Amino acid sequence: MNSTPATEKTETPAWEYVSVASYKPPSAPVTYSARKRYASLRGLFQRDRSETDLPLITAENLLSLPHFQLDRLAPVPDWQSSAETLRSELNEWLHQENPLPPVLVIAGPPHSGNIETLKAWAEMYSWRTLAGPSPEQILAGDTSWLSAQSEGDGPWVLPNLENLYLRHVDGLKLIRHFLDLACAGKIGRGIIGCDSWAWAFLSHLWHGRTPATLTLQAFDESRLTAHFQPSSDVSQSNPFLFRLSDNGYYVLSPPVENEKTSRQSNFLHILAAHSRGILGVSRAIWRASMQTEPDEKMSEKDENKEGDIPHQTVWIIPWNQLKLPVLPASAGRDVAFVLHTLLLHNGLPLDILKLLLSPDQVLENIYWLEEEGLVEQNDSVWQVTAQGYPAARQFLESNGYLVDQF
Numbered sequence: 001m002n003s004t005p006a007t008e009k010t011e012t013p014a015w016e017y018v019s020v021a022s023y024k025p026p027s028a029p030v031t032y033s034a035r036k037r038y039a040s041l042r043g044l045f046q047r048d049r050s051e052t053d054l055p056l057i058t059a060e061n062l063l064s065l066p067h068f069q070l071d072r073l074a075p076v077p078d079w080q081s082s083a084e085t086l087r088s089e090l091n092e093w094l095h096q097e098n099p100l101p102p103v104l105v106i107a108g109p110p111h112s113g114n115i116e117t118l119k120a121w122a123e124m125y126s127w128r129t130l131a132g133p134s135p136e137q138i139l140a141g142d143t144s145w146l147s148a149q150s151e152g153d154g155p156w157v158l159p160n161l162e163n164l165y166l167r168h169v170d171g172l173k174l175i176r177h178f179l180d181l182a183c184a185g186k187i188g189r190g191i192i193g194c195d196s197w198a199w200a201f202l203s204h205l206w207h208g209r210t211p212a213t214l215t216l217q218a219f220d221e222s223r224l225t226a227h228f229q230p231s232s233d234v235s236q237s238n239p240f241l242f243r244l245s246d247n248g249y250y251v252l253s254p255p256v257e258n259e260k261t262s263r264q265s266n267f268l269h270i271l272a273a274h275s276r277g278i279l280g281v282s283r284a285i286w287r288a289s290m291q292t293e294p295d296e297k298m299s300e301k302d303e304n305k306e307g308d309i310p311h312q313t314v315w316i317i318p319w320n321q322l323k324l325p326v327l328p329a330s331a332g333r334d335v336a337f338v339l340h341t342l343l344l345h346n347g348l349p350l351d352i353l354k355l356l357l358s359p360d361q362v363l364e365n366i367y368w369l370e371e372e373g374l375v376e377q378n379d380s381v382w383q384v385t386a387q388g389y390p391a392a393r394q395f396l397e398s399n400g401y402l403v404d405q406f
Contacts, residue, residue: 012223012226013085015081015085015086015217016216016217018214018217020214022217023217023405024218024220025277026218026220026221026272026276026277056246057315059321062315063294065314070287073240073290074283074286077283079113079119079120082116082117082216086106086121089214101183101211102183102184102185102188103182103183103185103191103192103211104190104211104213104214105192105199105211105212105213106191106193106215107193107195108406109196109406110278110280110346110384111386112196112216113280115160115193117193117216118193119157119159121157127155127191128156128157129156129158130156130158132160132163133164135352135355139168141173141177143177146174146178149187155189155190155191156187156189156191158193159193161175161192161193161195161198161202162344162346164178165198165202165345166352167356168355168356172205175202176206179202179206182211183209196215196405196406197346197403197404198344199404200404200405201344201402204402217277218272218278218406219272221266221269224268224271224286225268228268228286239254239255240313241254242290242313242314243313243314243315244318245317249263249264250264251316270319271285271286274390278406280386281386281389284385284387285386288317288387289317290315290316291315292312292313293315324388324390324391325372325373325374325388327374327391335369336396338366338369338375339375339392339395341356342384343393346383347378347382349380349382350366350380350382353366374391
């Protein structure tokens with residue numbers, strides 16, 4: 001795998017793949033204790049408020065941005081660029097005739113885009129994509145699934161290793177067999193994608209040869225700033241201004257510097273630390289923070305006019321006013337079991353969740369968690385939400401549950 005000497009780096013790359021040991025979650029601003037827990041971090045507040053302590057614009061005078069505009073200002077990340085960066089990092093390994101190791105693991109926390117990147121890789125470079133087995137095959141330890149996957153030729157990608165097991169007495173045989181064969185080179189060159197929680201769990205259970213493991217480096221303040229800055233095709237000749245609604249400080253640098261109005265907020269610094277550098281978590285909160293004044297609200301008609309985007313200030317809700325999901329101290333063990341099981345599997349259908357836990361335990365808590373914004377259902381699969389993930393992780397860690405390395 002390639003490495004670039006530090007002296008040759010002129011700026012932080014947007015995408016960067018590193019070893020798991022080199023992953024660095026962003027720290028909180030120096031004005032706040034990096035040791036504070038989630039509750040303290042969520043309460044972080046700008047210390048440099050205006051002298052009058054009066055908001056520049058009140059919440060009553062603001063509206064949420066429509067979805068089409070959110071999609072323009074904070075679009076889905078370009079996972080193809082992430083895949084291209086990964087290919088550059090793996091260039092040496094890709095050119096080995098008999099690669100060592102034969103398989104690599106790309107691990108990533110929830111909402112980091114790990115699966116999307118590897119699916120983009122498979123499409124861009126024509127690698128086979130291994131489809132996961134059914135829950136019934138997993139519980140039966142049915143190795144015929146693996147035989148079917150091994151019949152094809154050429155390199156392969158398995159985007160989500162977490163789909164090969166269930167935390168159940170009968171749910172681990174298949175994944176152990178797969179890892180034994182893959183790491184021994186019996187099914188050829190391959191890339192395994194795995195959710196970080198599943199990888200932490202499996203690392204305790206599987207004692208075979210450990211493959212090299214890479215991950216996407218955390219998105220710190222500088223990466224978030226570059227990622228959230230609107231592209232030229234969005235801003236065109238009338239760029240957007242991103243400012244805090246309480247004091248007017250800029251969250252993203254204005255296009256034209258003005259000594260009187262260019263004071264910078266540390267909103268993105270706090271956001272990076274709170275999201276632990278996970279792009280999907282940061283993006284979800286960033287989208288929720290953006291507001292507009294009614295008379296500046298852009299219509300879809302305006303949006304479709306090339307070169308005719310009106311000047312607009314996007315007002316950012318101050319950090320201490322954001323309504324993010326929380327877990328009360330009264331949340332019990334059953335809530336923890338549901339959250340932990342969902343995270344260990346990167347989401348599960350309700351019937352499988354009830355199989356792994358008691359049905360009453362699940363039904364009593366899953367809908368409460370949904371109401372609190374901590375879980376959601378997508379295509380019949382229940383997952384921890386991007387906005388709720390920091391609270392869920394902190395809750396589980398503080399209660400002594402196994403958590404990931406990220």
